[in-house]
Amino acid sequence: MSSAPPDSAAAPAAETVPIERTWWERRGGTVTVALSRLALVVVLLAVWEWSAERWFDITFTSKPSAIWTRLIEWHQDGVLWANTWVTLEEIVLGFVLGSAAGALAGFLLASAPRVYRVLDPFVMALYSIPKVALAPLFIVWFGIGTNMKVLLAAATVFFLVFLNTAAGVREVDRGLVDAVRLMGGTKRDIALKVILPSSMTGMLTGLKVAVPYALIGAVIGELVASNRGLGYLINDAAAQFDTAGVFATLVVLSVIAALLNLVVGLFDRWVGRWKPLEART
Amino acid sequence: MSSAPPDSAAAPAAETVPIERTWWERRGGTVTVALSRLALVVVLLAVWEWSAERWFDITFTSKPSAIWTRLIEWHQDGVLWANTWVTLEEIVLGFVLGSAAGALAGFLLASAPRVYRVLDPFVMALYSIPKVALAPLFIVWFGIGTNMKVLLAAATVFFLVFLNTAAGVREVDRGLVDAVRLMGGTKRDIALKVILPSSMTGMLTGLKVAVPYALIGAVIGELVASNRGLGYLINDAAAQFDTAGVFATLVVLSVIAALLNLVVGLFDRWVGRWKPLEART
């Protein structure tokens, strides 16, 4: 790679040297971050456990050991996995559907600014409606099955991804668009080769913001009509004044959120591999 | 403005001509958009009204005329204004608090990427918890008054503004930051003179996305524990199967959302006045 072709009269080729980096130099950053997170978790749990009976009212805050016990119990009698599985399915379906639709809509509408301006207040109005208030309507229209919950999650995700993608699209450098037009690119080329990659950051922010809301959407759906899923578990535990149970479910939710977030994060890194190191997440 | 100073040997000054634009050329775009929106509203309402009894179950969807009647009724006995006022206060306070805190945190944390990476999963986990599930805790900690609702709204808004601002900050052009460093700018100068203006787009997307969630947060708070506010009205109407009442409240909420959105939109235009026309909202 560092040898110039024989007949080139032009400037010198790149001079490169292999970099020897120790394992620590390569992975050190990641490891430090992981360890810091772990430490933080441990500290938080310890403080919680320690202060649980002293400062807080344990009936409402529970404590890590009790939550852990509950998780083990649920794990043993299978309650945990059956319900987690149901909710996970709703979340993933809702997230994928909602973000695909949101990205597409953001993409299309932001390229048609007039239409976007006309529709904007309607979208906002629609999204300002607390979905729980419409629960009866949701039930009437979509029943109480998985569909309704997937739809609730998707609807919430849609909006966030949509607005962020649209903002990303509007920020695209005109110069780059013009460059593709000069190459004879069609609208499709512009969309795929310029707008898509350069609005990625916006879209990814949308995805990241939407992760928690996919969970919330699905769980709210389960609270609206709970027959299974983590929302049902929360509801059930709360009705029995079983705070440890409520928190145990929330822990599972947080883990799901972290996993989804990880997926989005990996995607983000892959998409942003051209960026200078400082600008990467 | 178009006359060069006498002793300048350099290039010619800008040649400008006043542009005579008719009222229509100036305002035409805005007017068209407004009219289109109005037309859309009218069409939607007409279709709704017309189809209400034919296609839908009016018990769950109500119809515009019934909603209008209910609004008038509530207006006359003062129920509407008293409750709207309560909720509006919560929303505005929550929005302002949440977005100020979110923007600040996004700003600070994105400038400290290590810390950001460590905290990121915790923030995500926290946000994935459906706030209704924490209702007991909220009640115990923050009571059932206005505070609790403002806090709920602010918490929701915080996250959205935070993540969007942070994304905006990370996208800042390194070249511009370097330029300020070359001028001897301190961290503060960099933050105020480069990062702040160039992460504005991200922050504004955050604000825009957060508007509906400020409303939802406040209303959820009122659903959790209240005896006044629009959330209470919804609850009351729903319990009495008064769908028109539910929708009347939702209309009020939508109007509030539209107004808040307008404010954010104006701010956006003001901030983005340097952008080429196509890139403005």
Place this chain on the structure above:
Amino acid sequence: MSAILRLESLSKQFVKDDLGIVALRDFTLEIEEAGFVTVLGRSGCGKSTMLNLLAGLIPPSSGTVTYRGEPIVRPRPEIGYLTQSDTLMPWRDVRRNIEMPMEIKGVPAPRRRERAAELIERVGLWGFERHYPRELSGGMRRRVSLARMLVGDPETLLLDEPFGALDAQLRTDLQAELLRLWEGSGQTVVFVTHDIEEALLLGDRVVVLGRLGRVVLDRKIDIPRPRAADEMRVDPGFVALHREMTAALAEGARS
């Protein structure tokens, strides 16, 4: 030779608040097919605006731009335009940036790879194929842009200060390369530069623009080709032309 590009009583003004900023006023120019026209003019006189209009990137405020008699309303792939500012895709490496026009034309991948390699070598960037634009020096980025434009095999080339950021040696090499490409190919070239010497070295015809695109001078250059810079510099005919251009530029600034 027939005119391939024709600008007729063209005006362009940009809107800023309630003012129109005039960039070109009543501008008329014809460019013959297979000609090499160099354009000189002071900073801000409207050269880039003219090229933007020729390329169909922006619409004129009044007047017409035609290409082979057809009005230009949008960019045409047979016109290649190397803009003054960088428009490389930051997320594509050098090779993929250069391949882009071919991707759009639907050239198959192996052929693309081959052509790209050829052009990378021609602009002296061998070994930098996998670099992203931000990892290149200013001159290198310029060369990538040049390669990207050439890879589209345009019939007409619009070049806005293509060699401004390059060192003398490389500039000479690429000038020679450009002339080699152009000669006998039937391509039409419109070349904007600030360097009078470059204008005289390359052009069949030099157009000097004054304020708001007024044509101060429009002159055939009949120095025989090949023209060698070193010899030319001492040639009295060349020196006279150089003076004439300098004077025209100075006059353009005044009016």
Place this chain on the structure above:
Amino acid sequence: MSAILRLESLSKQFVKDDLGIVALRDFTLEIEEAGFVTVLGRSGCGKSTMLNLLAGLIPPSSGTVTYRGEPIVRPRPEIGYLTQSDTLMPWRDVRRNIEMPMEIKGVPAPRRRERAAELIERVGLWGFERHYPRELSGGMRRRVSLARMLVGDPETLLLDEPFGALDAQLRTDLQAELLRLWEGSGQTVVFVTHDIEEALLLGDRVVVLGRLGRVVLDRKIDIPRPRAADEMRVDPGFVALHREMTAALAEGARS
């Protein structure tokens, strides 16, 4: 004269995946106070990297950079740097861009306004105060950057191809302006250019860089000032120097 800037056995390599891309290797240079050093070198030879190191924008991989004996670890306000690429704030108009260094220094508003107006006039942008960068031509943006740098009254000026995008006339004007500012002010100037003529016209000393920043030539230029371009071009001493530089550049490319 004592060395104000000293680069000692400096190396810089950029990390790309698992490779180090060498931009400068074992580079040593001293720049005396109040000197005007012009730097020539082929595209990609490391000129901008060198200036970035001098300005303290990037840290060296090894070796030291000192300013008056102190190591440079971050940018210092007494060193002004006009970078090769545009770094105007797109949301500030011309005037406010130029005022920026003064804002940072805490100069009161009326004084800022006055100084900015002065510099706007000096770079020939009278009437464009309220324009945003995207509303300016390439050359105009360059001039705004120059004005912005000058307004900070730096003790040492680093200029990376400042006049590359300007027309001959304006270039001559601004060169004269720069010399006028510099002469007798005690300022130190490091001026990167691609134009041999410009290098000889301006510099006390010319440094020609080869691959990876190897110093191919380092030479005092003792043509008496004021140097007029037109006269110089026919001066045999000048022609000889020009040849020498050309040869040095060619050699730099080979090694």
Place this chain on the structure above:
Amino acid sequence: AERGSTAPADVLNVGQISNSVAFFPLFVAEKNGYFKEQGVTLGERPRLGTGAKVAAALKSGSIDLGAGVMTDALNLSGVDQSTRLAANLVDKYYVDIVVSGKPGWPGESEPLDDRIRALRGKKIGITGPGSGTEALVTYLFARVGLRTDTDAELVNLGGVTSAALGALKSGRVDALAFFQPIAQQAEAAGIGRNYISPARGDVPQLSSVAHGVVFTTQATLEEKAEEVAAFQRAVGRAQRLIHEQPAQVEPLLAEYLKGTDPEALAALSEIIREEIPKEIGFARASYDTAVAFHRETGLIDRFPSYEEIVPRDLRIAGP
């Protein structure tokens, strides 16, 4: 749009508001396999939280039967005259008023009216506006000439037990009007005490009143006549079991309300036998009391007659 049932033949989807004591018979029948025995399978079993949602699910065909309180059934019949009652689950008004453990409240021996007057000016947590919990407070206040909108502050806390207990414990409200078993839970957790309990007999006028009910629509009764009949047989059997075999039922109750304090459970199993009728039918008197109660509290303005809403086979003679 009235939709048909979404459940296949032999299957009934049964929704209920929550897991409150009122729906214990359904749990017993399910656990002991009575439904299977009678030839019907229960499909979806959502907990819907509010009467409005139960009604919505019923009308959309998502569920065939809804278990809720009389208020919900009457509300639904206000918008849909084909609403029918399908089983009487609790014949007592199973909402209790719980007050915080702080001293200052009149003791249990004090007359009812005095205890009610002591609520004046207090913050009272209810599940929501228009709910049976609000109705009880309104009813009690009306007894002593007070008005809920001026003489006390009613706070909606939603149907979640822990939120209500949280509010009481942290002093955000002074009293709660909530469904059973909140009083037992509050007492077991030392948060408060059962202050006024119609189910316990504190309010003589409410000694026998249809309250916890299963309701449905005429269409379902016709379309799924056999399944509904099987359902009714199974529930009836469960109710008989509760009355006849308390020992067998206690562990079931513990399972139903798992996590509840044993002390509270013991108290509950007594009460449950009192509350749950021996048969699923509705006596005219207990229906009329319910109507009178709802009329008194102003929650409902249009009432179906006994004949209208109670199917023929569920009309029974008074106790």
